[in-house]
Amino acid sequence: MGANAQTAVPVFTAGQVLTAAQVTQINTGIPVFATTTTRDAAFGGTGEKTLAQGQYAYIEATSSLMVYSGSAWIAAGQTPGLVLVKAQTIGSAVSSVEVTGAFSSSYDNYLISLEGGVASTGCGLRLTLGATATGYLFAGTFVQYTSSTVSGQFGGGTNFEIGYGSTNALSAEIVLGSPNLAKVTTFRSRGADTSTTGYMNSYSGFLNNSTQYTAFTIATTTGNMTGGTIRVYGYQNS
Amino acid sequence: MTYKIQIDDLIRDATDEEAAAIKTKEAEAAQRAQADADKAAARQTVLAKLGLTASEAQALLG
Numbered sequence: 001m002g003a004n005a006q007t008a009v010p011v012f013t014a015g016q017v018l019t020a021a022q023v024t025q026i027n028t029g030i031p032v033f034a035t036t037t038t039r040d041a042a043f044g045g046t047g048e049k050t051l052a053q054g055q056y057a058y059i060e061a062t063s064s065l066m067v068y069s070g071s072a073w074i075a076a077g078q079t080p081g082l083v084l085v086k087a088q089t090i091g092s093a094v095s096s097v098e099v100t101g102a103f104s105s106s107y108d109n110y111l112i113s114l115e116g117g118v119a120s121t122g123c124g125l126r127l128t129l130g131a132t133a134t135g136y137l138f139a140g141t142f143v144q145y146t147s148s149t150v151s152g153q154f155g156g157g158t159n160f161e162i163g164y165g166s167t168n169a170l171s172a173e174i175v176l177g178s179p180n181l182a183k184v185t186t187f188r189s190r191g192a193d194t195s196t197t198g199y200m201n202s203y204s205g206f207l208n209n210s211t212q213y214t215a216f217t218i219a220t221t222t223g224n225m226t227g228g229t230i231r232v233y234g235y236q237n238s
Numbered sequence: 239m240t241y242k243i244q245i246d247d248l249i250r251d252a253t254d255e256e257a258a259a260i261k262t263k264e265a266e267a268a269q270r271a272q273a274d275a276d277k278a279a280a281r282q283t284v285l286a287k288l289g290l291t292a293s294e295a296q297a298l299l300g
Binding site for chain 2: 088089090091092093094095096097098099100101123124126147148149151158159219221222224
């Protein structure tokens with residue numbers, strides 16, 4: 001517990017003589033607590049202030065500033081547009097990585113980022129949702145770094161294509177719309193191959209069912225991948 | 239060949255069924271890559287017959 005952390009938010013009576021410690025305690029501006037537990041215990045008890053809307057608190061454990069809304073403690077200040085939901089490090093020589101607990105009712109839309117690591121050989125990266133193996137529809141374009149020719153790609157059926165792996169790095173960026181809602185899941189991806197004769201791609205499409213997904217899997221089209229991080233971000237709904 | 243599957247932080251060998259599915263996917267990807275290569279080769283053949291470079295052909299179509 002830091003030097004400014006307190007365990008109570010006292011209330012005083014008329015004519016009460018305050019000690020130096022008590023004055024110090026009310027002289028800290030926003031009260032500082034070690035944890036949310038000590039914060040919650042500091043209000044509403046005998047000789048303590050009643051918790052009410054507009055009360056601020058700083059939590060040492062999470063370095064976070066919070067404000068009481070009248071019914072709950074919420075993060076104070078500007079709400080970020082993207083919130084990190086999960087970060088998954090890729091293991092050694094795996095053909096696929098399933099990330100569970102990625103989607104929930106907390107957010108409608110998600111950004112998935114895959115960077116770092118290496119592939120055992122040049123490969124494509126594909127994405128599936130839950131255990132679904134059909135209904136993936138997408139189209140888009142890809143261009144080789146050594147050519148100005150724009151090529152088309154379409155199809156899928158059994159997966160979305162999302163990016164590339166090489167012996168230099170893995171790379172994909174995917175936006176999924178409504179994966180946890182009871183409606184079709186929309187899909188957009190961009191990938192940057194990191195081999196000198198590689199490709200860039202930009203694909204869009206949708207998964208044609210109304211399944212509510214919580215997990216997804218990223219896999220190589222050949223070979224395997226080692227290292228790198230898959231990060232899942234939720235877009236704030238409001 | 240042994241394939242490894244990762245689920246969150248757990249890494250295990252693929253089951254026979256999973257390995258077969260991975261092989262099928264690999265074959266599909268190889269087939270698609272070959273089709274793309276064949277298409278690019280065919281395009282190049284046509285350009286050669288016309289005596290155009292790729293950028294000249296693109297300018298013509300654009």
